[in-house]
Amino acid sequence: MELFEITGFQVNRTNVKMNNYFTKQLKQFEITPEQWGILSVLDSDKATTQKDLAETIDRDQTTIVRMIHSLEKKEIVKRVVNDTDKRSHNLYLTAKGVRLKSKVLPVVLEAHNHVTRYLSMSEISELKVILEKLYASVKDE
Template sequence: MELFDFTGFQIHRTDVKMNNYFTKQLKPFEITPDQWGILSVLDDDKATTQKELAEAIDRDQTTVVRMIHSLEKKGIVMRFVHDTDKRSHNLYLTDKGAALKAKVLPVVIAAHRHATRYLSETEINELKAMLEKLYASVNEE
């Protein structure tokens, strides 16, 4: 088999290009695609624990803690000790974080539309379904 015959290579190659494109779109807002993932999950009036956040963005908790710390320094995220579990933290967006999320969302939507512009809505849905199946097959490991 040739390199381009391997699905993993094709997915990785596409992911690198999409991540680079997305990074350029987010640069004016001084956030990374991973930080956008956090912003998109967090809310300004509903608590999310670090564990819930890590699961939602599919990252290990150590990486998430580092990203949260960076966003805290920027004044985008607040972290409070959990009421019942002192080892856990509740996360919220600050007013600045909520405003940033609202400002970035249209850019994210436009970037998504740009990246998928050659696909029909049906193809996008089929691609999502296939990627979920691939993810499930390797997530079992």
């Protein structure tokens, strides 16, 4: 089997290029694509636990703690001790985080449109289904 016939190689190759592209688009906001993932999930009014966040964006808890610490330093995210479980923290966007999220969202949408510009809406839908199937086949490995 040739390298370019291996699905994992093609998915990884595409992911690397897309991640580089998104990194360039987000550089002006001084955040990474991973940090954008956190911003896109968090809200200023509704609490999200670190555990829930880790599950939602599919990162381990250690990585989440490091990323949250970085966003706290930038005053984008605040961490509040959970009232019912003192070992857990609730995460919220700060006012600065809410403003940043609203500024970044149009750039993310434009970047999405750019990377999918050669795909029809039905192809985008089909791609999402295919990627979910690939993810499901390895998520517990």
